[in-house]
Amino acid sequence: MTENEQPKTKGRLFHRPLAFLCAALALQACGGGSGSSASKAPSGETPPGGVAWQWNLPAGFTPPPVPKDNPMSVAKVELGRALFHDVRLSGNATQSCASCHTQESAFTDNRSLSRGSTGEVHPRNAQPLANVAWNTTLTWANPNERTLEHQMLTPIFGTNPVELGVNEGNRASVLARFQSDAGYAQRFKAAFAGEADPVNWDNIVKAIAAFERSLVSADSRYDRSVAGKASLTAQETRGMKLFFGDQARCSQCHGSPNFNDQFSTAASLQADPSFHNTGLFNIGGTGAYPEPNRGVFEITGQAQDMGRFRAASLRNIELTAPYMHDGSIGTLEAVLDFYAAGGREVGNGLYAGDGRLNPYKDERISQIRLDATDKADLVAFLKTLTDTAFVTNPAFSAPASR
Numbered sequence: 001m002t003e004n005e006q007p008k009t010k011g012r013l014f015h016r017p018l019a020f021l022c023a024a025l026a027l028q029a030c031g032g033g034s035g036s037s038a039s040k041a042p043s044g045e046t047p048p049g050g051v052a053w054q055w056n057l058p059a060g061f062t063p064p065p066v067p068k069d070n071p072m073s074v075a076k077v078e079l080g081r082a083l084f085h086d087v088r089l090s091g092n093a094t095q096s097c098a099s100c101h102t103q104e105s106a107f108t109d110n111r112s113l114s115r116g117s118t119g120e121v122h123p124r125n126a127q128p129l130a131n132v133a134w135n136t137t138l139t140w141a142n143p144n145e146r147t148l149e150h151q152m153l154t155p156i157f158g159t160n161p162v163e164l165g166v167n168e169g170n171r172a173s174v175l176a177r178f179q180s181d182a183g184y185a186q187r188f189k190a191a192f193a194g195e196a197d198p199v200n201w202d203n204i205v206k207a208i209a210a211f212e213r214s215l216v217s218a219d220s221r222y223d224r225s226v227a228g229k230a231s232l233t234a235q236e237t238r239g240m241k242l243f244f245g246d247q248a249r250c251s252q253c254h255g256s257p258n259f260n261d262q263f264s265t266a267a268s269l270q271a272d273p274s275f276h277n278t279g280l281f282n283i284g285g286t287g288a289y290p291e292p293n294r295g296v297f298e299i300t301g302q303a304q305d306m307g308r309f310r311a312a313s314l315r316n317i318e319l320t321a322p323y324m325h326d327g328s329i330g331t332l333e334a335v336l337d338f339y340a341a342g343g344r345e346v347g348n349g350l351y352a353g354d355g356r357l358n359p360y361k362d363e364r365i366s367q368i369r370l371d372a373t374d375k376a377d378l379v380a381f382l383k384t385l386t387d388t389a390f391v392t393n394p395a396f397s398a399p400a401s402r
């Protein structure tokens with residue numbers, strides 16, 4: 001893609017948070033076109049006896065925030081990879097993180113709603129983990145969830161719903177599975193050199209978080225076209241121009257290098273992350289969304305936060321159906337129909353109401369104008385965000401033996 005194909009998006013389309021980001025980072029998806037050379041920045045911290053971590057990042061990305069007490073290392077990422085894929089991490093040894101975050105589905109589970117290790121249904125759709133390290137907040141709608149380490153306590157120890165199902169009763173015996181495994185004992189020693197008793201819950205969480213930070217996806221056909229290594233078809237190019245333009249407005253909420261609008265780096269933490277109501281529901285005309293999926297309202301109880309969710313990253317979106325926080329839209333075509341209509345009318349049943357008229361809806365959703373060709377062009381563009389190398393990269397797969 002040349003500079004000329006995207007310049008209209010610069011500055012004008014971005015509302016406050018992204019304008020700040022674009023200025024700070026010279027982002028490719030903002031039309032900054034910072035070139036194709038990969039940037040390599042060392043983490044600067046080599047753990048005792050460990051191999052230093054090299055970020056191997058594509059254009060537009062700089063290293064993500066990393067907590068001071070959990071520096072990256074090759075040994076830690078390797079350990080985290082094994083733990084992420086190991087069903088022994090769940091109380092009944094049936095489920096791992098990868099059960100709901102499967103690599104071939106861009107680390108989602110392709111279900112509308114996830115199912116935990118004891119069969120409980122999660123109220124929300126499993127999120128993809130590509131480039132998760134750059135997300136300013138985590139999960140669908142929680143302004144307070146800021147680190148991968150803290151977020152992980154929910155899937156491991158949470159009871160509402162039960163996911164991996166580790167609790168007071170089985171906590172010690174689940175840990176003992178790893179303590180008594182010679183291979184793991186060695187990996188923990190390598191990853192947490194110098195610690196007398198490294199196989200503990202704190203280090204399990206740290207290692208998996210380090211693995212999650214290594215999940216970088218930026219080698220889609222779109223990325224390669226930006227780098228001048230591939231070209232998009234005429235239809236995909238039309239879709240791209242729509243995506244970044246005034247008529248479809250997609251980039252106003254999905255315009256960061258990660259195709260969302262919550263993007264923080266080590267050098268620049270986003271201060272005021274946004275959440276948006278897109279008009280999926282409007283129960284009885286009151287603006288309400290179904291419990292417990294009322295967005296940021298679940299956390300704050302403030303009326304204006306009703307139905308406000310984090311704009312999802314659109315990387316690998318072709319592989320992560322069904323869509324939205326509750327998995328209630330099945331296909332990309334249907335998502336585009338939803339945006340073209342300016343929201344969703346739920347005709348009957350418990351949740352009946354016209355989401356298009358939701359009083360809390362982001363005004364930009366009503367301004368989207370798309371005909372049938374536009375919708376098809378946008379779907380074609382979204383499919384250029386599929387990163388085949390990412391979903392087949394052996395470095396992210398279950399280790400062959402543990």
Ligand code: HEC
Binds near residue numbers: 116129155156
């Ligand atoms: C039962 C299925 C299930 C399991 C098991 C599971 N997750 Fe998730 N994950 C989800 C769902 C559903 C969400 C969305 C949660 C929400 O919004 O409340 C999610 C969200 C996340 C997020 C937030 C992503 C983002 O973009 O904000 C991260 C990170 C994550 N999970 C990591 C993990 C890790 C690490 C494990 C293993 C320790 C794990 N998950 C186990 C279903 C699961």
Ligand code: HEC
Binds near residue numbers: 314320322335365
């Ligand atoms: C006002 C901000 C805003 C605009 C404009 C916007 N989106 Fe979104 N988008 C969101 C939010 C918020 C969500 C999550 C909504 C939810 O789950 O309730 C979302 C979800 C999506 C999803 C589903 C992602 C997933 O993983 O489930 C797709 C696909 C999508 N948007 C594409 C687009 C396209 C294409 C456009 C332009 C036509 C667009 N969006 C315009 C905010 C926006």
